[in-house]
Amino acid sequence: MIFEHGVGPKLAAHHLARDGREGLYAFARFAPDVVVTDIRMPHVSGLEMARTIRSMRADIPIIVSSAFDDSDYLKQAIDLGITRYACKPLDIDELVRGLAECGETVKHRRELLAQRHLSETVLHSLPYPAMLLARADRRIVLANKAAMDLGLLAGGRDEAGFGHAWGEQDLMNLESQAGRQERGPAQFFGHAAFGRVWNVTLAMAGPGLVFVSAADVTRDIELERALRQAEATYRTIFENAVEGIFQTTPDGRILKANAAMARIFGYGSTPEMVEALGGNLEAAYLDPGERRRFIGELQENGAVTGFECQIRKKGGDVAWVSISARAVRDENGAVACLEGLTEDVTEIKRRELELKKRATHDELTGLPNRNFFRTEAEHMLAQAKRTQTPLAMLYIDLDDFKDVNDHFGHQAGDEVLREIAGRLTGRLRKSDFLARIGGDEFFAVLWNMESHDMALAVARGIIEDVHRPCLEKDRACLVGASVGVSLYPDDGDSVEDLVKKADQAMYQAKRLGKNVCQAFAETGG
Numbered sequence: 001m002i003f004e005h006g007v008g009p010k011l012a013a014h015h016l017a018r019d020g021r022e023g024l025y026a027f028a029r030f031a032p033d034v035v036v037t038d039i040r041m042p043h044v045s046g047l048e049m050a051r052t053i054r055s056m057r058a059d060i061p062i063i064v065s066s067a068f069d070d071s072d073y074l075k076q077a078i079d080l081g082i083t084r085y086a087c088k089p090l091d092i093d094e095l096v097r098g099l100a101e102c103g104e105t106v107k108h109r110r111e112l113l114a115q116r117h118l119s120e121t122v123l124h125s126l127p128y129p130a131m132l133l134a135r136a137d138r139r140i141v142l143a144n145k146a147a148m149d150l151g152l153l154a155g156g157r158d159e160a161g162f163g164h165a166w167g168e169q170d171l172m173n174l175e176s177q178a179g180r181q182e183r184g185p186a187q188f189f190g191h192a193a194f195g196r197v198w199n200v201t202l203a204m205a206g207p208g209l210v211f212v213s214a215a216d217v218t219r220d221i222e223l224e225r226a227l228r229q230a231e232a233t234y235r236t237i238f239e240n241a242v243e244g245i246f247q248t249t250p251d252g253r254i255l256k257a258n259a260a261m262a263r264i265f266g267y268g269s270t271p272e273m274v275e276a277l278g279g280n281l282e283a284a285y286l287d288p289g290e291r292r293r294f295i296g297e298l299q300e301n302g303a304v305t306g307f308e309c310q311i312r313k314k315g316g317d318v319a320w321v322s323i324s325a326r327a328v329r330d331e332n333g334a335v336a337c338l339e340g341l342t343e344d345v346t347e348i349k350r351r352e353l354e355l356k357k358r359a360t361h362d363e364l365t366g367l368p369n370r371n372f373f374r375t376e377a378e379h380m381l382a383q384a385k386r387t388q389t390p391l392a393m394l395y396i397d398l399d400d401f402k403d404v405n406d407h408f409g410h411q412a413g414d415e416v417l418r419e420i421a422g423r424l425t426g427r428l429r430k431s432d433f434l435a436r437i438g439g440d441e442f443f444a445v446l447w448n449m450e451s452h453d454m455a456l457a458v459a460r461g462i463i464e465d466v467h468r469p470c471l472e473k474d475r476a477c478l479v480g481a482s483v484g485v486s487l488y489p490d491d492g493d494s495v496e497d498l499v500k501k502a503d504q505a506m507y508q509a510k511r512l513g514k515n516v517c518q519a520f521a522e523t524g525g
Contacts, residue, residue, distance in 0.1 A: 020044025027053055032060075034102045036086075036095075039066040039077070047076050054080060059109060061102035065090060129198075130213040132205055141209065150194050185211075190221075197221050244342035250295070250327075250335050252282035264321065264344045266313030276314065286310040286318060294323065298338065302327050308345065320349040362436040364414055365421035373435035373443055377495045380433060380445050384488060389448050392455035392487050395502040396424070396462060398440035399480035399514040408477060416470045416477050423465040427458070443499070452487055452519040459483040459517035467515055482509040483517040491520045 015030050017023035021043045027035065035053060037046040044052075050062050061083040083105075084098045123130050124144045131143035131152060143152045185203035191214075192198075198214040205211040238245050244261030248254055254277070257270050265284060267273035277283045285291040290309040297304045303326040313319050325340025360372035368376065377393070384391045398420065405413040417440070424434055424442060431447040444462075449455045466481040484506025486498045501520040509518035 020046060020049035023049045024052055027056070033106045034061045034063065034099060036063045036065070036099070039064055047080065050077070050080050050082065061105055063095070063098055063102065065095075126213065128213060128215050130211070133210045133212055135208045135210055138210075190217075241341075245340075246281070246342060247337055247339040248281055249337055252280045252291070254279055254281060255337060256339075261342055264319070264342055265311065266315060266317065266319075273314075284311045284313075286312050298325060298327055299335070304340075308349075319344055319346045321345060365418055365436050367421050367425075367442075368433070368435040370435065370437040373433075373437055374495065376433050376435075377443075377445055377499075380447065381488065381493075381495055381498075384447075385493070390450050390488060390490075392446040392449035392452075392458075392485055393498045393502045394444040394446065394455065394459055394462070395484040395499070395506040396442040396444065396466075397482050397506055397510070398466065399482055399510075401440040401479050404477045404479060408475065412475075412477060416479060419470045420466055420479070423468075424462060427462055427465050443502075449487065452485065452490075452521055455485045455487060456517055456519055459485055463515050463517060480515040482506055482514065484509055485517065485519040487519070487521070 015026045015032065017026045019041045020037075023035075023037060023041075024044065026032075027049075035050070037049060039046040041049075046064060046066075050064065053060060053062065062080075063084040063086055064077050064082045065086040065088060066077075083102060086095055086098065120142065123132075123142060126144055127146060129144065129147035129150055129152065131147045132141040133139065134141055140147075140152055140154050140156050143154055185201050188200045188202065190197055191200050193214075196216050196218045199217050201213045201215075203211045238256075238258050241258060241260055244264045245256075245258045246254065246261050247256040254274050257273065259270060262268065262270045262273040265273050265277075267276060282288070282291050287310065294304060294307050294309065297307065303324075305324045307323045307325075308320060309323070310318050311321055322343045322345045323340060325338050327335045328337045328339055330336040360368060360375075362369045380391060383389070401413065401416070404416050417436075421434075421436065421442075424444070428434055428444060428446070433445040433447075435443050437443050444458075446455060446458060449458075462483060463481050466479060469476040469478050471477070484502045484504065486492065486501040486505060488498055491501045492498045505518045505520040505523055508523045509516040512518065
């Protein structure tokens with residue numbers, strides 16, 4: 001580089017060389033922004049030096065100075081792409097202007113390089129495929145790592161990828177909009193490429209360039225499809241389930257209920273049920289206390305399984321239901337709603353009660369059987385001990401019942417037993433207890449019997465009731481009764497003792513004749 005005529009002091013920094021050889025050394029060492037050289041120099045000419053510099057940095061501005069008559073050199077300079085040509089003798093002001101113009105060119109090029117570097121940095125930082133395409137042939141100018149991982153490399157063409165998400169008309173529309181500074185990028189949804197599904201964004205990135213980015217939405221589409229399927233499945237279950245499905249607020253306000261729920265409650269449709277109950281399931285509970293107990297269990301455990309209670313259906317009928325529910329909590333942990341299932345278990349409860357009754361009651365008369373008698377007698381005796389209340393036990397054995405079976409048949413005998421059971425039940429109070437413990441044997445526990453006389457008075461009334469004729473198909477069947485009486489606490493303090501002594505008193509009564517009652521205290525036992 002050769003600086004003469006006082007130009008150097010006007011530059012920020014400059015380096016001088018006496019010939020082309022030193023000029024190349026200085027260029028390699030200092031990497032200047034602009035080169036100014038004479039054409040004719042010893043060792044290496046200015047043009048040779050410029051040619052070498054151009055091979056090293058093709059874009060550097062080079063100013064050549066020479067006389068006008070150097071036509072051959074001028075032609076070579078033009079072929080080399082010399083930036084400016086300064087004629088000798090040099091016009092310093094013109095040279096300074098040339099240097100200033102070259103400086104602006106360098107500055108502009110640096111700004112473009114910085115902007116490109118920033119764009120490349122942003123492009124490569126994107127986690128999804130992104131690239132710049134040449135507008136004309138969709139050749140890839142620049143691609144980030146995510147795009148290169150798909151095989152989209154700079155210099156290649158986007159033959160089967162995102163470039164086919166749009167058509168030529170789309171590009172023309174986008175260019176037109178960009179020219180009018182109208183709306184932003186164009187988007188193309190659900191584009192299939194590379195075995196995945198993408199949402200492609202398209203934007204003009206300068207003359208002849210198109211910016212393309214693609215978001216992989218395959219998983220989102222799969223999740224959305226799965227969600228739609230789950231919702232459809234839920235709707236199918238909700239609408240067709242045999243069980244009642246519900247969702248309510250914690251205080252019972254109905255949010256959702258299916259048709260089965262309405263049917264269980266006796267209504268023709270969900271809206272009818274909601275309107276009839278005032279929008280609140282709490283109104284259907286037969287016992288409001290059951291609702292409170294249900295909510296208490298739910299709050300304590302977070303879920304309830306098989307909670308059984310009674311509800312009042314449309315028209316006033318009562319039904320048993322089994323409720324299984326869970327509490328759905330919000331982000332703060334508070335109960336947002338309750339959701340669950342309701343089953344009508346009325347028939348199941350009826351069968352359970354029937355089986356229980358068969359286990360504890362006599363099928364013929366409906367009275368408690370021997371097993372139930374033992375349980376209830378123990379319970380009544382324990383209560384009598386706690387409250388210091390006397391009670392009596394009556395052992396009732398029918399007289400001449402065998403004759404009824406022998407003369408009129410067992411069917412007539414069954415009718416007589418049912419009739420006698422009804423008469424005995426009518427004779428006793430609600431606080432008393434009556435059981436059939438054998439074929440023609442009954443046992444009664446009388447509450448608050450303060451003396452043998454009181455108990456014997458009841459026994460005599462029983463004998464009178466039993467001895468009345470029983471009509472069976474217009475035929476009179478006549479039976480009697482022998483009754484033995486024991487008293488708590490006089491005759492014992494256990495059910496076993498009291499039963500045994502009532503039994504002894506009853507056999508004493510039979511020995512005395514039919515239709516007789518006898519207290520244990522009178523037997524001398």
